[in-house]
Amino acid sequence: MDIQLSAEQRAFRESCGKLAADLAARWHLGRGPHDVASAVPDEAAWSRVAEAGWLALRLREENGGAGASVVDVTVLVEQLGYHAVAAPVLGTVIAAEQLQTWQAPPGLLQEIAEGAVRVAPALDRDLTGFAGTAAEALAWDAAGAEMAVIPTSGAVHGLGGPLPFTDLTREVRPLDGRPVDPSSLTLTAPGDDAAARLDAFALSLLTADLLGTMQSALDAALDHARTRVQFGAPIGSFQAVQQLLADSHVLVEATRSASYYAAWAADALDGRAASRAARTAKAFASRSAVEVCENAVQVFGGIGMTWEAPAHVRLRRAHADRRVLGDEHHHQGVIADTEFSGPADAGRAEADLSRS
């Protein structure tokens, strides 16, 4: 048992944090809802992402990747969340893992790893799962993406313009009705274990993005509480404010424990156990991140309600991440049906298992 990041992982976290901070620095340009900077990374920024190896991190070596562990990937993703990075790294990594799981051609995966082909995951209209058909599907974290794939048919779809979306750092775009001709892919459906592992992978990454988001919300609120003076003292010296921040810290640390476990389990346990762990972690992170980001808005007071202060950017990202691949109600519903159903509820559990 060794429940902490290794020295290499800590070094990787630092280098990821530097680049993530750089990438995020250009984002705070908008001074209002109508002139917010685009989430689409420019060529230079996207090249840096690709050169850092972020897109190739999880792909296996034969697919042009580095074969990193899920824990390694979540080290990166936490930094993306911490700095509210707009470049669609997370969407690309999840889409690539989905394609790898469906045994997409190595050539395509290699191009994705190099940043040459930009792909986003296709999700259901309500964002709770991977889309089974193109109709009403949405490509998530799709800024600058050229395509999304519906794996059941192998159809490659182009993408429409961005829809209004809570999360200002990410784009959601509808799929074009007709697949791009003639580029349908030949894919192979994964077995149950591999499919569950893909779910565990994606949920673990969302959990890590939520973790980074809430940690940065807490850190920013702490900075503000130490410096903002009222009644002749820093507001962070008042018990009411301290208690709010202490509660936030507890939620961040518990989410970190859940994130570590889920990421470790995604590689170490069988698909069923891994997806149960990831589902549990995602449910906890979803509700906790929103609470922590709301607490941060509260500590900032009126400033937290302005467009210029980044508190709302984190709250928005937390809310969107919470919905993507299922919020706490969705996952707790699945747990209720699989673990807390009585004889009178029979049948529902199986139906829900196949749904999830």
Added chain:
Amino acid sequence: MDFSDAPAVADFRAGLRAWLRDHLDEHRDASGYESAESVERTLRWHRALAGAGYVGVSLPAAYGGRGLPDIYEAVVNEELAAAAAPPPPPIGHIAHAIADFADEDLKARVLPGLVGCEEVWCQGFSEPGAGSDLAGISTTATPDGDRFVVNGQKIWTSGAMWSRRCLLLARTETDLPRHRGLSMLVVDMETPGVDRREIVLASGSREFAEVFFDDVAVPAADLIGERGQGWRIAMHMLAYERGPADMGWVGRLGRVLAGARDDVRSGRVTADAPLRHRLAAAAVDVQVMQWHVTRSLANRAADSTGSGGSVDKLLATRVEQNLYRVTADLAGPSFTVGPSGPFADYLWSRAQSIYGGTQQIQRQIVAQRVLGLPRG
């Protein structure tokens, strides 16, 4: 990152599982303090667990422990939880205080009895005039040759009615600032001048008592550490007491949840969809708490502030109080009409945010010592 067991831990876990398979059934209901009989059942369970070597496993072998890393304590808690067993005896914090501060003679005299659960111990900290403000205690232990003479009153002393020894925080130096004038003593509860009076809780539990000391003589050899070290030892203890793994917290909540799960799955209790969803939410909480406690135990040696226990206790309290709200509703009409079991359990969950340092005090500790916010 590796949450899995090293081979030695896996062997230990398998051994405990096998022991529980053979011995748990006769101790299933050993978790209460409502009557003399339930206390007796609980103590029998503690002694059985200790006899098999599963109490105080992280203490040195010379004093009745097994000298194992802290993480083994987590394994004991996880396995007891998984088997829906009653919690282990809550003695880790007392045992560590003695093991870490007392001299060899005192350790050899008292630790084996404590860890073997042959002698029950209580902890004399709180006083009527000093609850959250613990450093304000006024019980005195006046040095007098080769002994101390103790006078004063303690309250909320868990298990005092059936304890043989008391770990007593008392003021030995009346001329020093209040934190520096305290010392920690081991008091034989059968010494003349010790008087106990039961406190019946709102839940009906008879676990607590008041203890009165009237010119009680305590040998100087029963001082833990040095005079004036009492506050430091008390804080060291509380860091352990607030760690849920040490207190069997994880096991207790796991047991409650498992009971609820069995009730629903078997059809003994009918739960509608909203209630089943709340149970699932509570299951998420309990699972995350378990992961968190495992992580904090694995890293406790590196917790430089010693305040990790406060984070853990805040989390565990939140999880527990929510869980008992849900099981209260699961009990349905019998929560209010009928035997008082479910209501008493719920009521007891409200104590979690009070004892061992209130929820408010824990948050102050986290805010000031972990997050570094200024004192008001």
